[in-house]
Each structure stands twice: as structure tokens, then as C-alpha cells.
Amino acid sequence: MYINIKNLLKEGKTTQEVTLKGWVRTFRSNRFIALNDGSTIENVQVVVDFENTDEEILKRITTGAAIEVKGTVVESQGKGQSIEVQATEVHILGDSNPEEYPIQPKKHSFEFLRENAHLRVRTNVFGAIMRVRSVLAFAIHDYFQQNGFFYVNTPIITGSDAEGAGEMFRVTTLDAKNPPLTEEGNVDFKKDFFGRETNLTVSGQLEGETFAMALGKIYTFGPTFRAENSNTSRHLAEFWMIEPEVAFLDLDGNMDLAEDFIKYVLKYTLERCREDIEFLNNRFLEEEKTKPQNERSSMSLIEKLEFVINNNFKRVSYTEAIDILKNSNHNKKKKFQYLIEEWGADLQSEHERYLVEKHFQSPVILFDYPAKIKAFYMRLNEDGKTVRAMDILFPGIGEIVGGSQREERYDVLVEKIKAMGIDEKELWWYLDLRKFGTAVHSGFGLGFERLVLFATGMTNIRDVIPFPRTPQNAEF
Amino acid sequence: MYINIKNLLKEGKTTQEVTLKGWVRTFRSNRFIALNDGSTIENVQVVVDFENTDEEILKRITTGAAIEVKGTVVESQGKGQSIEVQATEVHILGDSNPEEYPIQPKKHSFEFLRENAHLRVRTNVFGAIMRVRSVLAFAIHDYFQQNGFFYVNTPIITGSDAEGAGEMFRVTTLDAKNPPLTEEGNVDFKKDFFGRETNLTVSGQLEGETFAMALGKIYTFGPTFRAENSNTSRHLAEFWMIEPEVAFLDLDGNMDLAEDFIKYVLKYTLERCREDIEFLNNRFLEEEKTKPQNERSSMSLIEKLEFVINNNFKRVSYTEAIDILKNSNHNKKKKFQYLIEEWGADLQSEHERYLVEKHFQSPVILFDYPAKIKAFYMRLNEDGKTVRAMDILFPGIGEIVGGSQREERYDVLVEKIKAMGIDEKELWWYLDLRKFGTAVHSGFGLGFERLVLFATGMTNIRDVIPFPRTPQNAEF
Numbered sequence: 001m002y003i004n005i006k007n008l009l010k011e012g013k014t015t016q017e018v019t020l021k022g023w024v025r026t027f028r029s030n031r032f033i034a035l036n037d038g039s040t041i042e043n044v045q046v047v048v049d050f051e052n053t054d055e056e057i058l059k060r061i062t063t064g065a066a067i068e069v070k071g072t073v074v075e076s077q078g079k080g081q082s083i084e085v086q087a088t089e090v091h092i093l094g095d096s097n098p099e100e101y102p103i104q105p106k107k108h109s110f111e112f113l114r115e116n117a118h119l120r121v122r123t124n125v126f127g128a129i130m131r132v133r134s135v136l137a138f139a140i141h142d143y144f145q146q147n148g149f150f151y152v153n154t155p156i157i158t159g160s161d162a163e164g165a166g167e168m169f170r171v172t173t174l175d176a177k178n179p180p181l182t183e184e185g186n187v188d189f190k191k192d193f194f195g196r197e198t199n200l201t202v203s204g205q206l207e208g209e210t211f212a213m214a215l216g217k218i219y220t221f222g223p224t225f226r227a228e229n230s231n232t233s234r235h236l237a238e239f240w241m242i243e244p245e246v247a248f249l250d251l252d253g254n255m256d257l258a259e260d261f262i263k264y265v266l267k268y269t270l271e272r273c274r275e276d277i278e279f280l281n282n283r284f285l286e287e288e289k290t291k292p293q294n295e296r297s298s299m300s301l302i303e304k305l306e307f308v309i310n311n312n313f314k315r316v317s318y319t320e321a322i323d324i325l326k327n328s329n330h331n332k333k334k335k336f337q338y339l340i341e342e343w344g345a346d347l348q349s350e351h352e353r354y355l356v357e358k359h360f361q362s363p364v365i366l367f368d369y370p371a372k373i374k375a376f377y378m379r380l381n382e383d384g385k386t387v388r389a390m391d392i393l394f395p396g397i398g399e400i401v402g403g404s405q406r407e408e409r410y411d412v413l414v415e416k417i418k419a420m421g422i423d424e425k426e427l428w429w430y431l432d433l434r435k436f437g438t439a440v441h442s443g444f445g446l447g448f449e450r451l452v453l454f455a456t457g458m459t460n461i462r463d464v465i466p467f468p469r470t471p472q473n474a475e476f
Numbered sequence: 477m478y479i480n481i482k483n484l485l486k487e488g489k490t491t492q493e494v495t496l497k498g499w500v501r502t503f504r505s506n507r508f509i510a511l512n513d514g515s516t517i518e519n520v521q522v523v524v525d526f527e528n529t530d531e532e533i534l535k536r537i538t539t540g541a542a543i544e545v546k547g548t549v550v551e552s553q554g555k556g557q558s559i560e561v562q563a564t565e566v567h568i569l570g571d572s573n574p575e576e577y578p579i580q581p582k583k584h585s586f587e588f589l590r591e592n593a594h595l596r597v598r599t600n601v602f603g604a605i606m607r608v609r610s611v612l613a614f615a616i617h618d619y620f621q622q623n624g625f626f627y628v629n630t631p632i633i634t635g636s637d638a639e640g641a642g643e644m645f646r647v648t649t650l651d652a653k654n655p656p657l658t659e660e661g662n663v664d665f666k667k668d669f670f671g672r673e674t675n676l677t678v679s680g681q682l683e684g685e686t687f688a689m690a691l692g693k694i695y696t697f698g699p700t701f702r703a704e705n706s707n708t709s710r711h712l713a714e715f716w717m718i719e720p721e722v723a724f725l726d727l728d729g730n731m732d733l734a735e736d737f738i739k740y741v742l743k744y745t746l747e748r749c750r751e752d753i754e755f756l757n758n759r760f761l762e763e764e765k766t767k768p769q770n771e772r773s774s775m776s777l778i779e780k781l782e783f784v785i786n787n788n789f790k791r792v793s794y795t796e797a798i799d800i801l802k803n804s805n806h807n808k809k810k811k812f813q814y815l816i817e818e819w820g821a822d823l824q825s826e827h828e829r830y831l832v833e834k835h836f837q838s839p840v841i842l843f844d845y846p847a848k849i850k851a852f853y854m855r856l857n858e859d860g861k862t863v864r865a866m867d868i869l870f871p872g873i874g875e876i877v878g879g880s881q882r883e884e885r886y887d888v889l890v891e892k893i894k895a896m897g898i899d900e901k902e903l904w905w906y907l908d909l910r911k912f913g914t915a916v917h918s919g920f921g922l923g924f925e926r927l928v929l930f931a932t933g934m935t936n937i938r939d940v941i942p943f944p945r946t947p948q949n950a951e952f
Contacts, residue, residue, distance in 0.1 A: 214514050
């Protein structure tokens, strides 16, 4: 049996005989192998007795090669590591031709690594990101399960197109070139696999609500899709979303939940992924150094995480926010691309960033937005013009959470559905929730990759998901 | 603040004042409300002082109505419960018209409940199933994270169609009726969203392998899809799958992992969902009673779970299994629809069931299948005709796990890809794993809904997923 490097370093026991299996990161002076097996960002140094090792084997110890090492754990002579392994045997499991292997021990551009997404996770940066992503995902399940929420897998393929959250992908088995047609000459979706037109889900919220109104507290955590042609560093066509939904919870409770949840998962991850996040922290600081002084972050990655964990998010109504923005020097000096002139304006990314990064210098929860710029299912306030919506805005990321108290009143909801031109028959089951045992309830959606961006200090969302899907790109 | 019923019953403290919110399950004698809030299968009995309660309120306490109750916790007079709540106030939050509400306190057919999937989780059976499903999902994450595996979200939309695991759904944004055509008159998928033809994934295995060959131990847990027109009680078009993949692990280790994993998650769930599983156990026994004596299960649901948890799975080679089947009385008396005549035959469900339910009366791991009936990526044995594949067969369920040691040798893999008529260029990235630092590695896939079926004693897979997707059905 062999031991993984994480456990080997944790035990730190010398004099024991071990077997290691992993991949060569570097091999220098024909003597020192930096060996990594993915269990941790740390390599273990393997010292080869080159005078007693076959020349043919030494030649095959190249970056990327898989090897098995038997040897003795001893105190390390080198700095920065407590132990090393003196090899008694080295076996080559799989070669890696240095002329061909793309991941050499040098700096590769992120774009190059995206094109080699099947191999990039063998680098320190992407290994760290993907381990952090995994722990963060578990922290999310852990938080909800500990707090009495039930995990619900809402459908991915949906016949319901009423939510209007964005452009959708069609899912079909019809012949692409010659689809069956109706007598009127339209595509006959009755002949499609599901007997109707179907799409990939943009959100599990509506289905999630049906479960919250039975089990009380639920959450989803699954893939969602947007067929929008946005080639930005913040958008993916396929991304993972977390959507809790809670019966008997109002908007204030919803804000408390979201804030508590985010703090918990970031704290959990910071504690358990210390080495990975320290590595990413250094990478972040290096990157910041390449920027002009006035664009550099005032905090390191770890400081940003600790700031969020330890400080209350500022809660600000949309109306207050508009006042702040309208009266800001930024607005007066026309530094915004979209000037804020009156109540009712939809906030752009530049406004959100101003509030979070300049004005409050803190995560911000904006609430009570104008009904006109928000979705039909959000609860109308007594003023008749705002809804119980909330968005959480994060420095460097922008919107990370969008949520609301849901409209629980049947008549009001029907009216809003009609006003938005949605066919109310499509939503018969959603309306049933308001006909049978309706109650106040709330929920939110959190884009998982945005959270991973924040936790890792990365800036392009394509670098925090294993195989990004974006316009013109579905490789692998 | 209000308390949920699970915590109320756990505390069991009398004399305290509480506020409860939930849904009325039944209301009898104008006095006793069975209240449920989804946190547990247990209802709490609320006793209404009907002489001092408004007649109008009493009328509105109907099955399905959402109510808020304030009252005092007292020792219960009734049997089967330790406490009850004497109401001082009852507020109707949401009415439920008994003339219209579909979920009345009587036995509904599962088919009727499937048509009301948005409300069925308000019944005891489906509440229990969905809570068990949630805990089982968490147990899966817990097992892998505790054992050093990293969670990987492999892509849902894929441009790779090489795996050949089944029929696929096309994902597209092209105009359904008039798609753009190439000069040759074919559909021009270069103009589609991703610049190529894309489908919904049938498995994350191949992408998962890329991560295992960097991080060592990984698992996926996400939705997968099959566009097969099978209307059976065991198939869904959309289902969730768990796929671990481990570097440096051979087939024996893979069998150990799968067995240990299944036992852990079932034990975890049985311990934490005791009330729900006891309820489902009773339902199972009731259903068994409706069957002829000779078709009844010899074990209750809980006995079946404990049997799997406490006994070793039988490990049997395909070759041994064929011998057993060929020489069985079943075969000789021609009771099989497909008679077993020679080595190489693909096993049908009837054969698997015979082995598991009649011959071994235990979960069975079959291994070393003929290469010809298995996928291209499975490792060829030295005999040149079998591959290091394994299937785990469960009583009543059939195949619950399918896995293998993967072919790690570049030349052998290329040859198998060619022999299967797959374009090797499509798999350039998969082949790279064998070019750069290849090593023995293994993994398996487990259909989550099959496991939920087993854990809940249900028989139709449509009843263990919130909103089933099957041919002609994508409602909700």
C-alpha cells in the first residue's frame, strides 16, 4: 500500500519506509525530484541515489511522468520542508516526452491553459483552484444539511419557459435538417422526445418553491444555462447555481440567511484549504503588482476573505442607493457611462462597483427594488411600486446573490403574470402553491462560480470551472 | 421566532410557549389538528379550544391549509406521541379549499401523484422519500470528502460524442424550422451557439479521468441524460450519477471502494433517517402483502438494508457466472427468455436477477467481462479477450454500479478506438492522458436514483426523483 503526500506530510514521521505514487513536477541535478500526487499543493522532495540508479531510468524522470518511489522518510536538509524521501527504488509508470508535454515548469498564459483544460489541473494554480472549489461545494451542502434544509434536484430539462431569466438552449431529438412539420407548416414538437418543446433550465427556483411549501427548507445545487452571446470574464453558458427556498421566511430573514451562509462557507474553506489559498494569495499579490498603483487592491486575497467573514454586510434600500449614486461626485463629474438621473433606473455593473468598492468598501445588500425592473414572482410591497427583492454585491465580483420574498398572494401574482404577458396556464402548478396553503416564503440564487472566483482571487470565470462552456467553445 | 416540529419533538419539553407554522394534514372532531411542517415525517397534535375559537377560523382549518399556531406544550393524552400543543391562537396563513385540493387524506395512486408532482411531496410517502434522497446525497459527498476525493463538475453540454453510452439529446440555439445550411445542404452547426454540434452528456467519466490523473482521487455527482425511448420503471431520460475515478487503483481496489462506499452511505442514511425509513418499511410490507405468497420479498426494507450493510458482496467472474447460469435448472428447463448457451453472451436482466436473488441471495460483483460486450476504454486482460470491468448487481434493482479499470496503454487504447470505429481525433485529449504520465486507474458509475429506489423500497424510478423526465413527459 502507498501513502498519499498529504498524509505523509501531516504525519511527518521519519525513518519509516514508504511507497509513493505521483507525477514528477521537476527533476534537478539528476538527484532531486519534486513529486506531486494531487492530494495537496505541496510536493515532496524525493532524493535519488543517481550513482546507483540505471541511466535509462534517470533519463525517463521528466516533468509529467508518473512514477512509483520506494524509500525512507528522513529529515530534510533543504529549507521550506520538514521531510524528504531517500529513494531506494524508482519505477517509471508512465513516461512524459519533454518535447511534447505541454505543461512545462514555466509560466503559461491562462489562455494557453484553457486550451489544455484537460491538463491544466496539473499546475499549481489550477490544482489549488479545483481543490478549493471542491471544499467550497462541500461546505455548501454542510451548511444547509446542518441547518435542516433538504437537497432537491430540480429538473435540468424543462418544458416550462415562463421564468424569463434569460435566453435558453433547446433540447431535442428531432432531425436537425428535416424536422416533422404540423399541417400549418410549423415544427411539430409533439413528435419531439418529450412531446413538446423543451429547454435547459435557467433556474430551479419555481420547482424549488414547490418543495419548500412541503418540506419547509430546501436548497438546490445544480447546473443552469444561459444561451446569451456574452463573451465576458463573468459569464458562462453553463454554470452551477445554489438556490435555497424557505417557507415562512420574509425578506429580512432571507438576508440573514444569505449573509450567514456566505460567511460560513468562506470560513470553512479558508480553514480547510489554507495551503491552497495561501498559494493563491501569493499569486494574487504578484498579479496586483503588475497593475498601476491606483488600480491595485487595498487588500490581499486572504484579507478580503477575512473581511467578508468578520464584517456585517451593509443593507441599503434601492432608494437610498439611488440617492447616494445621484449625489456622488462620480455622477456629477459624469464618470459613469450611464448617469443616474432618476429613481427607477436599472443599476449597471459600474454603479454596483461604485457602491461596494468606493462608497461602502464592504459587501452590500441592496433591497426593495422597483417592481418594473424585477421578475414577476417577487412580492409587491405595500407602496405598490417596489418589490421585496435583494441583491448581494461583492467587491471585484459584482452581483453574487439575487433573491426575493416571493409573491404569496394568488390574485396579485396572477395580475403580475398577465401584466408580463406570460401565459398563466403554463404556470398552473406554480399558481397552485398560492391556492393551497400559501404562506410567506423567500429564497435566493447564488452563482457558484462567482463564489469560487471570490474565494480564489481569480478574475476570469473560465478559470474556476473544469471545462468552461462559452459561445463558440464546447471543447472536451 | 417559531420552532420546527422536528426540534420540538426532539426537545420534548413541556410547559413552554411555542409558535408553530405548518400545514394541516387532518382536522378531526373540530378539535385535533395534525400539523406537519416538512422537517420530519411526524405530525404534532394541536388541540384547539373550539368553544373559544371563532367559527370562521374553525371552518378554514382544512387539509392543506397553512396555519400559524401559538400555544403551550403539554404531555400528550393520546397514544403514540409524547407531547401535544394546546393552542391559544390559530391564524390561517393560506386556505386550502377542500373541494379543489387534490391531496386529500386518503390513498392516492402513484400515477395520480406523478401528475401532481408539485404537490405529492406533501404526502407522507413522498416527504419521506425526498428527505431520504437528500440525506443519501449528503452521505455521498461526506464519504468522498472524508476519504480525500475532490468533487468535480464535469460538463453537461458536450461536443464529444465518442463515448457511445447511449442515445443523446441535441442542445442547440439554431432555428428549429429553418436551420442554416452549408453549401452541401447539411445543417451548418458552425453557426450553432458553440460552433459545433453539441449534446447533453451521457457520462462525466472521460473528463473525470483527466482530473483523476492530476488530483489523484475525484468524484462527480451530477445529471446525465439518455434519449432512449424506454418507458420502464427503471429508466429516466434525466438522472443523477456519481462517478468516482482514482489514479493508481486497479480493479480489485475499485471493487473494494464501491462496496465500502455503498455500505457507508446506506448505513449513514439508515441511522439518520430512521423515522422516514421505518415509515417506508411499513409501506413496503403493506405492498408485499398484496402480492402472491411466492412473489413476496423474504426481507423487509430495513432487513434488506442491514443485509447489504453487514455482508460481503459476492465477487464472481463473468466466466463463473456463465457456468452457473448454463448449468442452472432455470436454463435447463428453459425458464429464461434468453437461454445461456455459450461464453460471450450478454447477460440480461433475468440472468442478473437469477444470480442475485436465487443463486447467491446477496449483492454480487461480476467482473472480467468479454471485451466485445463492453466499452472501448476498459482495460484488456492478458488473455486478450476479457476486460477489467465490474458490475454490481442488487436484489430487486439489477445493475446499480458499472465500472472498470481503464486502459492505460496508449497503443492498446488507440487500437480499441479504431476497432470500434470511433474517430481518434475526437478523443485527442483523452489519449493525451496515456501519452503524458499514464498510470493504472479505475472508476465506476452509480445511478443515484437506483440507490434511492433501494434505500426507500420503492419500485418505480419516477417516484424517487422530484420531477421525472421520461418519453412524452417534461411537465413542470
